[in-house]
Amino acid sequence: MEETALSGKTWVLLNQEGKLIEDIDTDQIYHNSFLHITEIQQMGQYALGNLEGWKDFPQKARPGDILITGRNFGAGSSRQQAVDCFISLKVGLILAPSFGAIYFRNAVNSGFPVLKCPELDELVAQRILETENEIKVDLRSGKGINVSKDRPFDVEPMSAVQYDIFKAGSLFMYGKKTSRDNGK
Amino acid sequence: MGKTFSEKILGLKAGREVQAGDVVTVSPDYILSHDNSAAIIKEFQKLGIKNVKAPQKLVIILDHVVPASSEKYALNHKVIREFVVGQKIPNFFDVPxxxxxxxxxxxxFALPGKLILGADSHTTSYGAFGAFSAGIGRSEVASLWATDEIWLKVPETIKIEINGSLSPGVYAKxxxxxxxxxxxxxRANYKAVEFAGETxxxxxxxxxLVLTNMAAEMGAKNGYxxxxxxxxxxxxxRARNDFSEVVSDxxxxxxAVLKYDISSLEPQVACPHTVDNVQSISEVEGTGFHQALIGTCTNGRLEDLELAAEILKGKKVHSQVRVLIIPASREEYIQALKKGIIEIFAEAGCIVLNPGCGPCLGAHQGILAPGEVALSTANRNFRGRMGSRDSEIYLASPATVAASSIEGKIADPRKFV
Incomplete structure (x- = not known):
């Protein structure tokens, strides 16, 4: 069996009331002042740079960390820098109850794992999921576990196309593979 | 059971019967990109492919920062121009x-029954002409340039029936x-939105176009x-090609089918910092602001400029506010010039800028300082979008923005029409 789970340490994006921040738009994730940058390596330093209380995220994040955020994450512009800045920081996974439509596609097509977790607000409210927890999520079954607290939770598993692109590494590599398979 | 527009058109493109939820592989009719073509070119070159597969499908239009405001933007434009020549891309529209x-x-290019994908979230606009058009990201466009194929998930559809006639001073916005x-x-994340009804x-x-443009602000994949x-x-x-209409059964x-009767609707204003933070004009009347913007892909067309000019004719904008006018295109600009509308704006004390996105996305031509407030006809009021993260943006119709520009605070346009 191939490994289909990701694990890492969590960062939970909370507001002052201790709830998940909702509607974090692309301008808050990656400000328009840096849109002229075309190198992914340079984008990480600006991740969440316009989100109150999280400007130091690029300094705090470690490779493989998992971002936990509120519904409609990535609403707004189609700017892919808002996904690439997390790839640049080597963030391992983003969990949210829902994502902006284009944001979700951008992430899928970049081979960057994003998963919808409808019960996320509840998990955070009940402190089943907190910052600096070690969690593990299976991309195909949708089974998650908070290892730090030994508490299970569910996410929506990756669709076939999302998983295939993730495994291929990018949309283009996936496309190459599908054309090859179809040509057989 | 019949099919929605989106199911039908994506089925036609995929060459099989499809329904909402299916994933199809399709080849679009046109692929739009703008100044972000520079970043797309970089992605494309990484793919190791020499030539764009279907250069005649690409439409590249420079608009975000035109003319270039800095060396970096200038270099991006230069890279795009060289790529256009090298790849023999026929449909290129430079900064004017x-x-x-x-x-x-x-x-x-925006035609009924066409499939259009663009590297801009407001690509939803062309649904106003009966096209399936959706915004996608940079990697997707690079991959499309290379392969001319892409996967799409057939969206579910929300139908919004709008009936009733608008009162004077109240508009599509x-x-x-x-x-x-x-x-x-x-509400409409990943979904299609069909606008129907007598209105x-x-x-x-x-x-x-105002409706389908702003469908993106409900999260919609496409508007129609x-x-x-x-x-x-x-x-x-205008049509570049033959077309045939595709309509829902x-x-x-x-x-869902949502019904709105707009007969008694008042002018509306979206307050900082989300587009769904909407109030009736009576709730926000009197709010001060520093800069007004009439323009953008939402409300910079002749119809909008005419409306604003009717209100501003023979008047002066308030001395405490700066009023920017940005026609959406050169064509709209020329028509406005011929009709004497530009003169009305200039006489009133407005700043008339060249067609383009202007300060809507905070790159140039009227950036906000900390503590400043803008009143704009644009589609987005996210925190920091027009400049400082400590600035605020209110969104309204061209009539509301024009009336407010005279009073120097948010004003009800019904007094002026």
């Missing part, structure tokens, strides 16, 4: 032309703000208005 969505439409305020910024039929194409004789008339002498399966 205006905002991509307006230029794309005026040049007859107020209607869509009302709907977004009621339904929320993520939509009575709208000009310019007004329908059923094409009719007005659509066909608008496209006369009467018994199509909708995720």
């Amino acid at each position: 032309n205006g905002i991509c969505h307006q230029v794309f439409s005026e040049n007859g 107020d209607v869509i703000l009302k709907i977004i305020g009621e339904e929320g910024a993520d 939509v039929k009575s709208f000009s194409l310019a007004s329908r 208005c059923e094409p009719d004789e007005k659509t066909v008339q608008w496209l006369e002498n 009467p018994d199509a399966n909708y995720e």
